Amino acid sequence: MATVDLNQVTKEFAGGVRVLDRVSLHVDEGEFLVLVGPSGCGKSTLLRIIAGLDDATAGTVLVDGESVDGVPPKERDVAMVFQNYALYPHMSVRDNLAFSLRLRHVPTRLRERRVRDTAELLGIEELLDRKPKALSGGQRQRVATGRAIVRQPRILLMDEPLSNLDAQLRVTMRAELRRLHLEHRTTTIYVTHDQVEAMTLGDRIAVLADGRVQQVGTPHELYHRPVNAFVAGFIGSPSMNLAEVRVTDTDPPALDVGGQRWPVLAGHAPAAGPVLLGVRPDAFSWPPAATAARLDATVVAVEFLGNASLVFVTPPGRPWHAAGNDAGAPTWVARLDGRVTPRVGERVALGVEVGSAYLFDADDGRAIPAEQVPVPA
Ligand SMILES: Nc1ncnc2c1ncn2[C@@H]1O[C@H](COP(=O)(O)OP(=O)(O)O)[C@@H](O)[C@H]1O
Numbered sequence: 029m030a031t032v033d034l035n036q037v038t039k040e041f042a043g044g045v046r047v048l049d050r051v052s053l054h055v056d057e058g059e060f061l062v063l064v065g066p067s068g069c070g071k072s073t074l075l076r077i078i079a080g081l082d083d084a085t086a087g088t089v090l091v092d093g094e095s096v097d098g099v100p101p102k103e104r105d106v107a108m109v110f111q112n113y114a115l116y117p118h119m120s121v122r123d124n125l126a127f128s129l130r131l132r133h134v135p136t137r138l139r140e141r142r143v144r145d146t147a148e149l150l151g152i153e154e155l156l157d158r159k160p161k162a163l164s165g166g167q168r169q170r171v172a173t174g175r176a177i178v179r180q181p182r183i184l185l186m187d188e189p190l191s192n193l194d195a196q197l198r199v200t201m202r203a204e205l206r207r208l209h210l211e212h213r214t215t216t217i218y219v220t221h222d223q224v225e226a227m228t229l230g231d232r233i234a235v236l237a238d239g240r241v242q243q244v245g246t247p248h249e250l251y252h253r254p255v256n257a258f259v260a261g262f263i264g265s266p267s268m269n270l271a272e273v274r275v276t277d278t279d280p281p282a283l284d285v286g287g288q289r290w291p292v293l294a295g296h297a298p299a300a301g302p303v304l305l306g307v308r309p310d311a312f313s314w315p316p317a318a319t320a321a322r323l324d325a326t327v328v329a330v331e332f333l334g335n336a337s338l339v340f341v342t343p344p345g346r347p348w349h350a351a352g353n354d355a356g357a358p359t360w361v362a363r364l365d366g367r368v369t370p371r372v373g374e375r376v377a378l379g380v381e382v383g384s385a386y387l388f389d390a391d392d393g394r395a396i397p398a399e400q401v402p403v404p405a
């Protein structure tokens with residue numbers, strides 16, 4: 029097991045495109061850190077730099093406190109699972125698993141035992157004599173994971189290992205990777221663009237966007253206390269609703285939310301003028317609770333989910349959404365009780381608990397802190 033430290037890692041590709049911009053990050057011994065961010069934000073590039081498959085333009089990678097700059101991949105004792113699994117097609121599963129041990133001249137008896145133990149751990153004992161082409165996607169994924177952990181590396185790097193699997197299998201494999209980590213405690217850096225995967229797998233999550241680490245924290249910290257509108261919109265599903273509204277120049281100031289006046293939260297001190305308002309889909313009630321502020325809106329679509337309905341409504345101001353976030357439609361969404369939902373076209377007054385709303389600077393997106401609400405442990 030090992031620690032990993034990234035110190036101001038910068039990467040520019042030919043033509044001067046800066047993909048990573050002074051990325052610093054500490055990963056603890058035995059930690060499962062998830063690196064999440066939109067497609068193209070540099071996640072794979074960063075993993076390749078840690079593995080030694082690519083060089084940083086500037087900055088340092090330290091493993092157990094020692095720089096590994098210039099150390100070839102093989103000598104870093106780092107294993108990587110690639111998105112496409114990269115199994116050797118002409119080799120059996122057994123030989124795929126044994127390959128890295130052979131390369132390291134591990135004695136036959138020990139090698140066979142490790143292969144057997146790993147196959148057992150991943151439930152692929154019956155597949156040892158098959159070739160990769162005779163395996164399902166989920167089985168290939170298991171073999172690729174097995175091939176990485178069989179030699180018990182100091183560090184395990186995983187690059188979107190579940191993204192080629194169907195939704196149901198992804199959920200199963202997620203739980204399996206979690207169990208595997210609890211058993212082995214190998215320091216792991218796991219890359220995904222899927223925030224649900226990040227939330228469910230990570231001890232901590234680092235959100236990467238625009239080449240920079242936006243925020244590092246536990247899933248709870250990122251969800252409850254996002255440092256900026258990007259993280260707020262990226263973490264959570266459906267995404268936090270964000271729109272530009274106005275702070276009035278009255279005393280005391282209020283929020284003008286589509287013509288409705290909302291009180292400004294305790295401790296919030298926004299200047300009069302535009303501000304980004306954030307409301308999570310779960311913060312709405314309908315019919316509105318007596319204590320709630322009102323949002324007048326028109327229903328534009330309803331998705332019935334059984335236990336809940338997602339009700340899409342017109343936003344109270346100019347909608348804002350995080351780049352790379354799929355939920356980019358110019359609507360707000362409320363998650364309401366599935367038993368009573370308004371109809372498409374209906375004009376509704378939704379209730380919002382103002383204490384659960386967020387404010388962000390309209391220019392730079394930085395969170396305007398309210399009175400500290402304790403984050404659940
Ligand atoms: N070898 C390369 N040469 C030039 N540009 C590259 C190279 N590899 C990646 N890029 C660019 O760097 C950016 C980040 O890529 P990548 O790390 O693969 O992102 P992610 O894994 O987050 O989707 C992308 O815009 C990609 O086109």
Ligand SMILES: [Mg+2]
Binds near residue numbers: 071072073187
């Ligand atoms: Mg990638």
